[in-house]
Amino acid sequence: MTAVLSPETLGRCRAQVQPQLRAAVDRLDPATRDVTSYHLGWTEADGTPRAAGGGKAVRPTLALLSAELAGADCSVGLPGAVAVELVHNFSLLHDDVMDHDHERRHRRTVWSLWGVPCAILTGDALQGLAQEVVLDSGSPHAAAAARCLNAATAELIRGQVADLAFERRASITLDECFDMVAGKTGSLLGASCAIGAVLTGAPPELVAALDAHGRHLGTAFQLVDDLLGIWGDPATTGKPVLADLRARKKSLPVTRALAADGSAAAELGRWYATDPAGDTEPDLHRAADLVAATGARAWAEATAEEELDRAAAVLEDLPLPPEPHADLLELGRWLTRREC
């Protein structure tokens, strides 16, 4: 199998998806379109175009590879690629409101610039637009793709509901946390890996395997993201240092740490119950050290690797075209190789 550098794969796919994504966004009313352009990094808040922007486009890339893995041209996956990116951004817009986050990727969030109603409505519009793009694609498999997308969106919302409920609970189990992550991150990555194949009319077994691949990838990705949320460099993550501990997030490594035996876990548990308003920088570093001391950091790193292996394993016995198969595996490695 040819190992392709994933930034190139990403770049190639982004070049195909961008015009279609812009065409979809152009279907919105002018006010919502402008806000979406800002949110997607295409424009500044005053409407000035930006050179950079558009994010990594991981989900659209997966959707295009998905069509190729089913033996079709990647263009068959384009409506799916646009749709998963829209669903992802619908969830980001609403998440930022719910988490009161003022910044995302070093830029002000939509609600912090234009208010909560604007962010709610823009998110609502993108959720609908995602369905519209798939349903209006003209594909004979449009309804099946819409169902795939819609099921993932429902799971994503369910994951977010669980995440919100965790904030108010003193303790959660690791299983509950994995289940929340499966909804919040796994479902849309599963749909991204499956929707291109769905649009080609691929057999259910292939679609199911691709979905499972994306779900394992999602868990691996979330574990790495959780590690970055504690030990990541703010310049890379775009979040303040130790942000997830400051927010008392019950991420996978933290949940694992809190469930551990020993004094480090007990001290972390007591600290998690304190008011974040009183946090000092040394407190946060101490909390991070406690997570590591329980073995949860090493566990998260190892589990991310295992999930990546499982993602690869579910595709092992399928007769997949070698080039997109190699691209997919390389993309997974690249996604989970982000430095702490």
Place this chain on the structure above:
Amino acid sequence: MTAVLSPETLGRCRAQVQPQLRAAVDRLDPATRDVTSYHLGWTEADGTPRAAGGGKAVRPTLALLSAELAGADCSVGLPGAVAVELVHNFSLLHDDVMDHDHERRHRRTVWSLWGVPCAILTGDALQGLAQEVVLDSGSPHAAAAARCLNAATAELIRGQVADLAFERRASITLDECFDMVAGKTGSLLGASCAIGAVLTGAPPELVAALDAHGRHLGTAFQLVDDLLGIWGDPATTGKPVLADLRARKKSLPVTRALAADGSAAAELGRWYATDPAGDTEPDLHRAADLVAATGARAWAEATAEEELDRAAAVLEDLPLPPEPHADLLELGRWLTRREC
């Protein structure tokens, strides 16, 4: 044509739609399901079942009549009936957040009980569930119905975006206001009147005529609702007395009044620019009198009648089954006959 008492038609349709609506809501995760049950009036905030509740179910009734008007059994329209009710409630949940309304139909709103994130997520879930119900209906016309629903949802959001923008603008034209109403109210009533027919595979001309009927009905309904928002009895409307003036809403009658010549319009314009915090009861009654003095109250009443006539006229030359046709017209009259 047999004139059927519309409360009976509504009751008959509600009896058919309720079990399906409950089955759809049961597909949600338990937390979201419980919040939705409360919002729909099926339970109290603590989960205790309520005898009454469920609203007028106007939109589902229209969807069932729509299938009958296309010559099919009304059960063909059921997935559409459930879906339009879910979209309606998605929009209510988000609207209450955006308008900071603490009460709806004499009951606390979801966000005021359980917070903004809960109301956002429950709304998101219902938007998705509406699509799911249609896409999973097994109808050979599911994709067309999903498109119909999705287009109406997009317009509804566009109307809400416009309404929000109006709040920050000193003046809007009557055309802009009609356009906003077409999105916010007309689109979903249009889809409600059309989606049952779409699910039967009815010809495009019939679908278009039914959609147009619903849109005219929507404008008539909004005009009556706007009149009730100023002169309605709080016991009937479920809103505080003179609520829309207190909120400085730029409703159709107010927009018409502000655009009029003369001293009443000028005085109303000056008052609309004042801070609502300083309002007294006599101020609000004076403002209501000013709207009437410009002729805008009589205009709104006459225009509602005209729109109802237009709604009837678009169906006049079609060979519709007489009974659902009579029910539809009667329902329109009933909807717009609500007392001030």
